[in-house]
Amino acid sequence: MAQVGESEATAGGILAEAKRRRSFAVISHPDAGKSTLTEALALHAEVIDSAGAVHGKSGRRGVTSDWMEMEQQRGISVSSAVLQFTYKDAVVNLLDTPGHGDFSEDTYRVLAAVDAAVMLLDAAKGLEPQTLKLFDVCRSRKIPVITFVNKWDRPGREPLELLDEVEQTIGLRPMPVTWPLGVAGALRGLIEVGTGEFTRFTRAAGGATRATAEPVAADVIAAEEPEFWTTAQDEIALLEEIGAQFDEKDFLSGRATPVLFGAALSNIGVARLLDALVELAPPPAEREDAEGRPRALDAPLSGLIFKVQAGMDRAHRDRMAFLRINSGRFERGMVLTHAATGKPFATKYAQSVFGNQRTTVEEAYPGDVVGLVNANALRPGDTLYAAEPVQYPAIPSFAPEHFSVARCKDAGKTKQFRRGIEQLDGEGVIQVLRSDRRGDQAPVLAAVGPLQFDVVAARMASEFSAPITLEHLPYQIARVTDEAGEEALARQSECEVLTRSDGVKLAVFSNKWRMDVVIRKFPDVRFDPLLAGTVTD
Numbered sequence: 038m039a040q041v042g043e044s045e046a047t048a049g050g051i052l053a054e055a056k057r058r059r060s061f062a063v064i065s066h067p068d069a070g071k072s073t074l075t076e077a078l079a080l081h082a083e084v085i086d087s088a089g090a091v092h093g094k095s096g097r098r099g100v101t102s103d104w105m106e107m108e109q110q111r112g113i114s115v116s117s118a119v120l121q122f123t124y125k126d127a128v129v130n131l132l133d134t135p136g137h138g139d140f141s142e143d144t145y146r147v148l149a150a151v152d153a154a155v156m157l158l159d160a161a162k163g164l165e166p167q168t169l170k171l172f173d174v175c176r177s178r179k180i181p182v183i184t185f186v187n188k189w190d191r192p193g194r195e196p197l198e199l200l201d202e203v204e205q206t207i208g209l210r211p212m213p214v215t216w217p218l219g220v221a222g223a224l225r226g227l228i229e230v231g232t233g234e235f236t237r238f239t240r241a242a243g244g245a246t247r248a249t250a251e252p253v254a255a256d257v258i259a260a261e262e263p264e265f266w267t268t269a270q271d272e273i274a275l276l277e278e279i280g281a282q283f284d285e286k287d288f289l290s291g292r293a294t295p296v297l298f299g300a301a302l303s304n305i306g307v308a309r310l311l312d313a314l315v316e317l318a319p320p321p322a323e324r325e326d327a328e329g330r331p332r333a334l335d336a337p338l339s340g341l342i343f344k345v346q347a348g349m350d351r352a353h354r355d356r357m358a359f360l361r362i363n364s365g366r367f368e369r370g371m372v373l374t375h376a377a378t379g380k381p382f383a384t385k386y387a388q389s390v391f392g393n394q395r396t397t398v399e400e401a402y403p404g405d406v407v408g409l410v411n412a413n414a415l416r417p418g419d420t421l422y423a424a425e426p427v428q429y430p431a432i433p434s435f436a437p438e439h440f441s442v443a444r445c446k447d448a449g450k451t452k453q454f455r456r457g458i459e460q461l462d463g464e465g466v467i468q469v470l471r472s473d474r475r476g477d478q479a480p481v482l483a484a485v486g487p488l489q490f491d492v493v494a495a496r497m498a499s500e501f502s503a504p505i506t507l508e509h510l511p512y513q514i515a516r517v518t519d520e521a522g523e524e525a526l527a528r529q530s531e532c533e534v535l536t537r538s539d540g541v542k543l544a545v546f547s548n549k550w551r552m553d554v555v556i557r558k559f560p561d562v563r564f565d566p567l568l569a570g571t572v573t574d
């Protein structure tokens with residue numbers, strides 16, 4: 038029964054389908070234009086889940102799904118979904134990363150399910166903090182990154198200065214694919230660096246945002262815009278001299294990034310970005326299992342749960358797990374095995390989810406994402422497989438930077454309280470830390486971003502009928518330690534040791550200064566650093 042579909046799908050068919058896939062996420066700082074770009078990409082493509090999939094915020098957006106009241110009140114998106122579309126012969130999966138100014142581990146986990154990322158920069162701002170954090174994750178996961186410099190229709194910085202910032206700050210060598218003609222705010226069009234071809238973008242007068250694109254011969258545009266043309270040619274010549282030509286190996290190994298310029302809002306450079314994704318970004322590759330053995334793409338079905346989301350459908354209170362397919366052909370109805378428990382998992386209710394839209398998924402291939410309903414037993418990092426057992430490495434958890442003690446408001450609801458905390462911990466919504474001193478009734482919740490506390494409080498009240506109070510703890514930084522650390526810190530102020538539910542002991546400190554003092558005091562004790570955006574264990 039587990040092999041449904043395998044017989045029909047020839048190995049060649051699976052490999053050909055996998056090769057067409059491009060699965061990526063956009064990493065950016067809030068307001069850089071991620072939603073605008075997502076919409077612009079979708080408009081260029083044939084959105085597979087078509088009707089009304091792109092709509093929303095201010096009547097325009099909502100590419101991300103709004104599933105909690107809290108989100109709606111704040112006009113932010115806490116959840117992620119996947120936009121799938123075909124472009125030319127490719128099947129593109131754009132995995133949404135939560136778009137608010139906060140961090141959650143969800144954002145990071147999404148990056149466990151992509152094969153490439155688009156780093157979106159605001160032309161006036163360059164690299165911003167959230168982009169840097171997400172880039173660190175891409176680097177640690179060896180995800181190739183394409184850079185898109187957005188908002189070139191507005192006054193911004195010099196292109197060479199921006200590229201220099203990328204190289205100096207994150208050590209990623211920029212390889213421009215297109216080059217702007219005209220300064221930011223007075224963009225005339227884009228030059229294709231490889232061929233010298235020019236595309237003029239013209240925005241119609243009277244407020245139309247979408248620009249029209251038209252190829253213009255080099256000598257014509259050179260005569261029309263002599264100053265801009267000379268500057269651009271000088272800059273391109275300089276780039277050639279310093280060796281900024283495209284190098285596939287450097288791109289795929291994360292040492293260099295193709296760079297494109299544009300303005301998502303005016304639709305400038307967006308088609309070129311899609312072309313670059315299809316031409317340059319890698320299709321799904323064989324993924325290694327926990328023992329480091331690659332699983333062939335045409336092996337029987339296997340995949341990784343990278344995200345679990347509850348409450349998406351208020352009427353049904355369902356829990357959806359998102360499965361990134363790593364091998365084989367998925368066919369709805371297959372019965373898979375949940376590697377963590379060995380139990381069967383039926384996939385009758387497989388869906389694709391984008392915004393408020395859900396469609397039933399009949400089949401899927403490596404690189405695709407399938408939403409599994411009724412997935413109460415599934416956790417982020419879990420493996421599902423058909424036929425041949427496989428276990429993928431767990432998705433690492435990240436260094437928490439915010440801590441609060443949770444307490445049940447109503448003494449009569451301690452059972453619900455315990456169940457809820459356990460459930461949210463299992464889903465990976467929050468990390469749960471405990472110590473003998475604090476007791477089981479007052480676990481410490483730890484998060485990468487503070488918004489997670491609101492999510493926990495809202496869900497504890499609505500889903501588990503156990504409203505909670507949260508007491509902020511003045512800790513900001515955590516290190517991995519052991520029993521010796523626990524002993525050492527017992528008599529120190531502004532720090533303590535807490536045990537995470539996976540057994541890892543975390544020493545938490547009020548600030549870096551205090552931590553440095555303590556570490557110096559106990560030179561023989563283990564205090565392993567946990568950089569934000571890097572693995573903790």
Ligand code: G4P
Binds near residue numbers: 069191301302
């Ligand atoms: P985000 O998802 O990364 O947070 O960014 P979002 O797309 O919401 O864009 C943030 C703001 O930047 C929006 O303006 C959007 O219109 C604008 N923007 C995005 N791309 C471009 C671009 O290429 N050029 C220019 N000039 N602006 C761009 P807003 O006023 O905050 O929102 P709205 O009223 O337009 O919805």
